Amino acid sequence: MEERRINVVVNEEPKSVDVEPRLLLAHFLREVLGLTGTHIGCDTTNCGVCTVLVDGLPMKSCTMFAVMVDGKSVTTVEGLGLPSELHPIQEGFREEHGLQCGFCTPGMMMASKALLEENPNPTEEDIRWGLSGNLCRCTGYQNIVKSVLWAAEKLRSEAGAISR
Amino acid sequence: MAQALDEIKIGGLGSSRKRVEDDRFLRGKGNYTDDFKLPGMVHMEILRSPLAHARIKSIDTSKAWQIPGVHMVLTGEMAAQHNLAWMPTLSYDTQAVLATDKVRFQGQEIACVCADDPYIAKDGCEAIVVEYEPLPPIVNPWQSQAEGAPIIRDDKEGQTDNICYRWEVGDREGTERAFAQADLVSKLELHYPRSHPSPIECCGSIADYNSATAKLTVYMTTQAPHIIRAAVAIVAELPEHMIRIISPDIGGGFGNKVPVYPGYVCSILCSILLARPVKWIEDKTGNLISTHYARDIYYKGELALRKDGKILAVRFHCDSDNGAFFSDAQPTKFKIGLIHSAFAAYDIPYGYMTAQGAYTNKAPGGVAYRCSFRVTEAMFFQERAIQAAASDLGMDQAAFRRLNLVKDDQFPFRTPYGFLLDSGQFHKCLDVALNAIGYDDFLREKEAARAQGRRLGIGISTMTEPLGAGNSREYDILGIKMFDAAELRVHPSGKAILKIGSQTQGQGHETTFAQIVTHELGIPAADILVQHGDTDNTPFGMGTYASRSTPVAGAATAMVARKVRAKARKLAAHLLEVSEEDVEWELGRFHVRGAPSNGVSIQECAMAAYGNMPDGMEPGLENNAYYDPPNMTWPFAAYIVTVEVDPETGVWDVLRMVAVDDCGVRINPMIVEGQIMGGMTEAYAMANMQFITYDAEGNCVGSNYMDYLLPTAWETPGFELHEVVTPSPHHPIGAKGIGECAAVGGPAAFVNAVMNAVDDTGVRNIDMPLLPDRVWEAMKYKRDVSGAPPVKSDS
Numbered sequence: 018m019e020e021r022r023i024n025v026v027v028n029e030e031p032k033s034v035d036v037e038p039r040l041l042l043a044h045f046l047r048e049v050l051g052l053t054g055t056h057i058g059c060d061t062t063n064c065g066v067c068t069v070l071v072d073g074l075p076m077k078s079c080t081m082f083a084v085m086v087d088g089k090s091v092t093t094v095e096g097l098g099l100p101s102e103l104h105p106i107q108e109g110f111r112e113e114h115g116l117q118c119g120f121c122t123p124g125m126m127m128a129s130k131a132l133l134e135e136n137p138n139p140t141e142e143d144i145r146w147g148l149s150g151n152l153c154r155c156t157g158y159q160n161i162v163k164s165v166l167w168a169a170e171k172l173r174s175e176a177g178a179i180s181r
Numbered sequence: 182m183a184q185a186l187d188e189i190k191i192g193g194l195g196s197s198r199k200r201v202e203d204d205r206f207l208r209g210k211g212n213y214t215d216d217f218k219l220p221g222m223v224h225m226e227i228l229r230s231p232l233a234h235a236r237i238k239s240i241d242t243s244k245a246w247q248i249p250g251v252h253m254v255l256t257g258e259m260a261a262q263h264n265l266a267w268m269p270t271l272s273y274d275t276q277a278v279l280a281t282d283k284v285r286f287q288g289q290e291i292a293c294v295c296a297d298d299p300y301i302a303k304d305g306c307e308a309i310v311v312e313y314e315p316l317p318p319i320v321n322p323w324q325s326q327a328e329g330a331p332i333i334r335d336d337k338e339g340q341t342d343n344i345c346y347r348w349e350v351g352d353r354e355g356t357e358r359a360f361a362q363a364d365l366v367s368k369l370e371l372h373y374p375r376s377h378p379s380p381i382e383c384c385g386s387i388a389d390y391n392s393a394t395a396k397l398t399v400y401m402t403t404q405a406p407h408i409i410r411a412a413v414a415i416v417a418e419l420p421e422h423m424i425r426i427i428s429p430d431i432g433g434g435f436g437n438k439v440p441v442y443p444g445y446v447c448s449i450l451c452s453i454l455l456a457r458p459v460k461w462i463e464d465k466t467g468n469l470i471s472t473h474y475a476r477d478i479y480y481k482g483e484l485a486l487r488k489d490g491k492i493l494a495v496r497f498h499c500d501s502d503n504g505a506f507f508s509d510a511q512p513t514k515f516k517i518g519l520i521h522s523a524f525a526a527y528d529i530p531y532g533y534m535t536a537q538g539a540y541t542n543k544a545p546g547g548v549a550y551r552c553s554f555r556v557t558e559a560m561f562f563q564e565r566a567i568q569a570a571a572s573d574l575g576m577d578q579a580a581f582r583r584l585n586l587v588k589d590d591q592f593p594f595r596t597p598y599g600f601l602l603d604s605g606q607f608h609k610c611l612d613v614a615l616n617a618i619g620y621d622d623f624l625r626e627k628e629a630a631r632a633q634g635r636r637l638g639i640g641i642s643t644m645t646e647p648l649g650a651g652n653s654r655e656y657d658i659l660g661i662k663m664f665d666a667a668e669l670r671v672h673p674s675g676k677a678i679l680k681i682g683s684q685t686q687g688q689g690h691e692t693t694f695a696q697i698v699t700h701e702l703g704i705p706a707a708d709i710l711v712q713h714g715d716t717d718n719t720p721f722g723m724g725t726y727a728s729r730s731t732p733v734a735g736a737a738t739a740m741v742a743r744k745v746r747a748k749a750r751k752l753a754a755h756l757l758e759v760s761e762e763d764v765e766w767e768l769g770r771f772h773v774r775g776a777p778s779n780g781v782s783i784q785e786c787a788m789a790a791y792g793n794m795p796d797g798m799e800p801g802l803e804n805n806a807y808y809d810p811p812n813m814t815w816p817f818a819a820y821i822v823t824v825e826v827d828p829e830t831g832v833w834d835v836l837r838m839v840a841v842d843d844c845g846v847r848i849n850p851m852i853v854e855g856q857i858m859g860g861m862t863e864a865y866a867m868a869n870m871q872f873i874t875y876d877a878e879g880n881c882v883g884s885n886y887m888d889y890l891l892p893t894a895w896e897t898p899g900f901e902l903h904e905v906v907t908p909s910p911h912h913p914i915g916a917k918g919i920g921e922c923a924a925v926g927g928p929a930a931f932v933n934a935v936m937n938a939v940d941d942t943g944v945r946n947i948d949m950p951l952l953p954d955r956v957w958e959a960m961k962y963k964r965d966v967s968g969a970p971p972v973k974s975d976s
Contacts, residue, residue, distance in 0.1 A: 039300060048298075053216040054209015056432070058381040059465040063886035066381055094209035107207040111199055114855050118687030119206030120213065120382045120432030149895035152886070154381055154433045155687045157858035158894040 023087040027052070028096030036083045042076075043067045045083035046093055054094035054123045058152070065151030068124035069093050075131040077150075094123035097130065105171040106130055106164075115164030117155030125151045129165045137173055141166070186769045192706025193699040193768070194914065197851035200692045201711075202685075211430040214385045214402050219458040222387065223252050223295045225448055226302035227467060228309050230284035230291055233320075233542040233879020234333070235313035237280060237291070244308040245294055251305045253295035253451050257281035265450055267336075268416045270508035271440060271658060272516075274345065275337070276545060277506070278443040283316070285333055285505035286542050287881050288470030290443040295451050295459055318879030319343070320970050322479065322500045322539035333505060333540040343540040345507040348516035351496070351533035351598050356485075359494030359531040363485035367570035372948045372969045373558045374872040375477035375502070375543070377469050377883070378550040379891065380686070382432020384472055385462040386445045388452035397452070398425045401445060404434040404684055405724025408658060410716045412441050415659075417449055428714035434686035435863075436548040439510040439726050440473050469889055470881045473510070474543070474873060475550030477502040478520075479969070480562045484570045485531075490584045492570070494531035495524050495597075497562065503538045506545035510726070511554045512656040512663065518555030519647055521598035523563045526607060526645040526817065527585045532597030542879045551863055551924040553648050553727035553813075560644040564929030568640070568936065569945060578933075579615055582643050583608060593812075600647055603909055605817045605843060610905045611643055614819035614841040617903055623823055631941075636826040637836070638938025642930035643820075647813035648918025649732025650723075658723065664810070665729075666720035667737040669698065669745050670803035673791040675784030676708045679741075682722015683734040684714045688920060689852045690730060694738050696848050697914060701742030702749075702783050703769020720805055728918030731848065732909075737808035739913035744804040749786040752802075755795040756781045814909045814917035816844040820861075820930040826938040831957030833935050835865070835898035840927075843905040844919035845912065854902055856920045861900050864927020866892045868935075870950050874970045 020035040027050060036045060046052045046069065057079050058064035067079040070092040098104035106126050109115065116122040125148065132139065132147035139147065144165045145158070153161060192198040205211050242254040257279035260266040267275045280291050294305030319325045319333060325343035334340045360366065387400040397419060403409045406426040414421040431438060448461040463472075482497025501517055503509070511518045517536040524532060549555060571581035586607040587594045594602040618639070627637040653662035668680040679698055683690060695709035713719055722734055746766065753771035754761040763774045772780030781789075790802035823836040840857055847853045863871075870890040873883035883889035908915025928949065935951050936944070944959045948968030955966040 037300070044299075047215075052209070053213075054211075056213070056382070057215070057462075058383075059886045061465065061885050061887055064381055064465075098208065100208070103207060110207060111203045114200070114851050116200075116203060116206055117689065117855060117859065118380070118382070118431060118433045119202065119211050120380075122206050123209050126207070145894040145897075149893040152381060152891050152893060154379065154435065154863070154891070155859045156855060157860075157862035157900065158897050159858050159899060160855060162894065 021084055023084055025086045026090040028092060038082065038084050040083045042078035042081040042083050042086060046078060052093050052095050056120055056123060063152065065128060066121045066124040068127045068151065070127055070131060073131070073134065075128045094126060097126060105175070106168040108171065109164040109168030113160050113163040113167050115156060115161045121151060121153045125153065125161060129168065133165070133169055133172060137169060139169060185767060186703055188700065188768055191699055192696055194696060194846065194848055195850065196696060197849055198692060198696065198706055200689050202689060202691050213382060213430045213432055214387065214400050215462045217387055217400050219387060219389055222458040222460050223297060223455065224299040224302050225293050225295045225451055225459050225461040226299060226306050227290050227444055227447070228292045228306040229467065229471065230280065230287060230289045232284055232313055232315060233287045233318040234285060234316040236283050236316060238312040238314055240292060241310040242292065245305040248301060248305050248308060250297040250301040251294060253455055254292060254305060254309070255279065255447060255451055256292045260450060263450060265417065265446060268441060268446055270506055271510045272507045274507035276508055278446045282336060286544050287879055288467065288544060290471065293447045293451065295455060318542045320541055320543060320875045320877065320879055322502050322541065325539040325541050333542060345503050345538040345540050346516040347537050349535045350521045352531055353533045356494045356496050356531040356533040360485040363493055364488040365486045365573060366483050367486055367566070367573040368483045369566045369569045369946065370481045371562065371565060371946050372967060373476045373478045373561055374949055374968050375874065376475050376550060376867060376871060377873055377889065378435035378437035378475060378548065379469065379889065380433025380435055380437055383463040383465060383468040384438060384442055384444060386448045387458055387460045388448040389458040390452040390456065392456040396423050396425065397449065398427065399449060400427045400429060402431055402438050403428045404431065404438045404686055404726050406684055406714055406716050407682055407721050408661070408724055409441060411659065411661060413449065416441065416446060425717045428684050431684070431686035434726070436475065436550045436726055437472055438686065439548055439724065440508060442472055465886065466884045470884045471544055473508060473546035473548040474504065475547045476558055477547060478558045482562060482566055484566055486570055486574060490574055490576050490581055492527060492529045492585050495529050496533045498534065499536040501536065501538045502541050502543065503547065504541055504543040504545040507538060508545045510548050512650060512658060514655060515554065518549060519553060520555045520559045522556050522600055522647050523559035525596045525600055525602060526587060526643055528587050528591065529597055543875055549727055551860060551921045553646060553650070553921060556646045557925045560646060560925050561929050564642040564644060564933065568933045572940065578641055579611065579620060582611060582641065586611065586643065601812055602645060602815045603812055603911060604907045605645060605815060606905055606907050607643065607817055610817050610819040610841045610843055613903050613905060614821045614839050617839045617901060618821045618823065618837060634828065636828050636938040638824045638826060638934045638936070640822045640930045640933025640937055642926045642933065643818070644926040645815045645817045646922065646925055647815060648728035649810055649814045650727055650729055651810055652812065653809045663723050664807055665722045665734040665737045666805060666807045667734060667741045668720050668805040669741045671745060671787045673788050675704060675787040677704055678710045678712060679738060680712045680719040681734050681738060682720050683725040683730040685725060688725065688730065688856065689849070693848045693852055694735065697735055697738045698742045700914060701739055702746055704783055728920045731916050732814045732912060732918050733808055733810055735916060736810060736913050737806050740808055741804050741806035744806060745802060748802060749783055751798065752786040752789045752794065753781050756785065756789055811911045814845065814912055816842065816917040816919055816922050818842050818922045818926040820926050822930040822934040824934040824938055826935060826956060828960060831953035831955070831960065833951065833956060837901065838898050839901045839903065840923060841903040841905060842919065842922055843907050844922065845907060845909045845917035846915035848916060853919050857902055857923045858900050860921055860923030861927050862892060862897050863924040865897060865931060867928045868931035868949055868951055872950050
């Protein structure tokens with residue numbers, strides 16, 4: 018099948034790659050770039066484990082073609098924190114036991130990131146609604162909600178410290 | 182004098198230490214099966230049957246072979262040449278790997294294609310032409326037993342009907358006598374709907390057969406790698422020591438990843454035939470329609486009651502719908518798992534039960550979905566029957582339970598079906614739950630609301646369940662007794678590696694099993710690495726399911742640590758220059774009796790084991806332990822749910838959910854609570870929305886996440902958790918299983934609450950899930966609502 022060149026910034030690194038038009042974004046990230054932190058769960062845009070940020074917006078990468086991110090920027094879980102330092106969202110998930118098997122966690126955290134950027138001070142209800150496109154079978158969500166609340170508080174206090 | 186160690190601070194028993202596993206998962210650095218890429222690897226996809234029941238007239242694979250990038254097109258006929266068209270199930274039945282004669286359920290595996298990438302492999306599957314001769318599909322046990330029904334398993338010699346097993350247990354005559362003396366007999370019929378465990382990660386494997394060394398390595402999504410190794414040795418006729426099963430990080434299991442599936446076998450055969458690694462990663466529809474289902478049991482039962490509320494006897498019958506192949510993953514002796522653990526929490530003198538399994542044209546099974554071999558079905562029927570009996574007697578549902586629950590001074594308690602309950606404080610748990618929910622206040626609130634036309638309801642579920650199979654006298658799978666092993670090696674600097682035969686799928690074993698060693702040896706948990714999931718490098722274990730890891734492998738861990746401590750004591754005596762009898766143990770340290778300041782740490786003993794051992798002592802500080810549990814552990818749970826049902830629409834909302842769990846000693850309270858909340862969410866899912874059914878043609882309804890509804894953060898209610906601690910008297914650290922209690926006992930609490938909200942309608946049962954239209958129908962027409970398939974007929 019004829020390939021097409023795409024230019025995309027992934028986790029702040031520019032990439033220029035030839036891909037088949039039918040290649041899914043999730044497979045592009047996992048198979049071509051080796052970023053296996055983005056998982057694949059349902060193939061029907063329901064479970065959300067493949068959630069990444071495309072130009073800052075949460076997208077389910079299993080139902081998006083790689084060619085659709087040409088000229089855009091993509092952030093995956095590998096770009097969330099630093100190897101040495103966890104992002105407050107990652108810290109929140111660890112502190113509040115917001116993960117068990119870990120399979121939904123990258124998608125859950127990326128959706129949380131988009132949520133907190135839009136709404137830095139969410140209520141429990143805001144979080145439950147904001148994460149309703151992401152399924153988790155292990156945790157029962159209660160600790161995920163707490164994790165995001167924890168992260169929101171830390172992000173706010175960090176922002177406060179900077180603005181002071 | 183050395184300061185005594187703080188066990189909580191060093192991550193011992195009772196410490197909510199943060200999970201070790203999280204460091205990789207949070208960074209996207211987990212190693213799930215699909216994350217591995219081996220040199221020369223090809224990708225396998227499976228062609229599945231669109232029909233539920235049909236004879237295969239022909240399979241033409243010629244076009245698939247012509248697609249560039251396709252390396253293998255495997256059919257049942259080719260598999261048969263290697264004696265692999267069929268394989269044994271864990272219930273001593275057989276299951277087709279690739280269909281040769283007939284397809285027996287929608288989604289059955291027909292052929293597979295290996296290609297350079299999964300896209301080309303899918304192209305290959307689409308290019309295969311299969312000609313079918315349709316046969317009448319059978320979608321429930323009643324159709325399967327009707328006169329003239331086609332024989333689904335005509336492949337089995339001597340099979341003249343669609344029955345796959347018959348089973349009975351208990352005291353039939355004693356039960357009959359008790360029923361003859363009853364003042365009242367309370368009857369209940371219901372269907373526990375078919376469900377699918379549906380971990381978010383589907384099944385998959387990478388088979389890597391090395392033709393030079395004849396070693397087969399399989400990366401696999403399995404909860405039980407050691408059993409799989411034995412099964413592969415049997416199925417593929419390969420020498421067991423040349424098979425290595427690696428179960429890496431698992432994206433949830435819930436019982437779905439216990440069995441051997443055709444996809445695993447096909448990837449192994451293709452790897453042998455191609456002499457290169459073959460990766461198979463199932464898609465969600467493949468997972469939902471072909472891997473083993475759970476539940477799907479029809480109950481008919483009754484309780485013999487005295488008018489003062491005492492239960493005299495219980496008897497019930499189960500009809501299980503086992504699909505096309507009888508492939509329950511369960512101990513050999515028990516044909517419908519441990520369903521006879523039903524009513525174990527109650528002091529009932531007599532019990533008798535019968536069960537019968539039917540073949541149908543549905544996906545095979547069933548697995549124990551977040552439960553210890555069908556105990557979920559057992560406890561659901563139990564708690565629904567208990568509520569119905571209380572209602573028939575006109576008794577308060579809490580008072581009826583209090584009257585009949587096993588009392589503290591009755592342990593160990595023998596149930597009428599032969600189980601021995603180890604311990605518990607059932608009444609205390611119930612009281613904690615009733616207080617937490619404000620039982621009496623809610624009943625008044627309910628009455629007041631009813632007067633305004635609002636429908637409130639309260640549902641209770643109290644249950645104990647057997648967790649932690651064996652003992653080995655009674656429990657085996659494929660003839661292998663159910664025990665577990667652990668190996669512990671303490672290195673010269675006092676850091677340790679623990680190897681266990683169980684396999685985590687999110688339960689946090691790498692965190693909690695280290696805590697057990699910390700409790701026994703005083704080595705900080707951060708200094709202990711836990712390894713599992715690789716059959717070449719870990720001791721034998723039956724795997725992680727049925728809440729058996731802490732009860733069995735956890736016990737093996739405590740026992741091996743004690744063996745290590747016994748040797749360390751000899752080393753301490755040598756270092757302290759006293760006799761062994763004069764050495765006393767405190768956490769992490771030995772000291773001379775009567776002279777606490779004169780001591781040596783466990784780390785100093787470890788160094789001595791390698792550098793300063795007494796003459797004649799074998800060097801090193803390591804050991805192994807095989808643990809054969811004397812009994813199951815019996816946790817207890819009291820769950821109470823309050824709901825409001827909308828009289829106009831049948832929609833119900835959870836107002837509050839209180840969970841009181843007694844799982845004995847809690848190793849890591851944070852993780853225990855995580856397990857309870859996860860299980861409770863699945864309980865809510867069962868009660869509210871999650872089920873798989875089939876239409877009259879045998880089409881699976883629930884083959885993807887648009888049809889198979891799983892609750893999200895939005896629907897899922899909040900849970901209020903409480904604890905009671907009754908240590909297990911036979912477990913080395915007093916722990917009991919917990920991973921499944923909420924999923925087992927929870928569904929009945931939700932359903933009982935809704936039934937309580939409609940208790941003035943005379944409706945006896947609404948089958949799960951309690952979809953709004955079912956609840957509405959029950960209220961509107963004042964009749965029971967069955968969920969048994971087919972829900973609608975196309976004819």
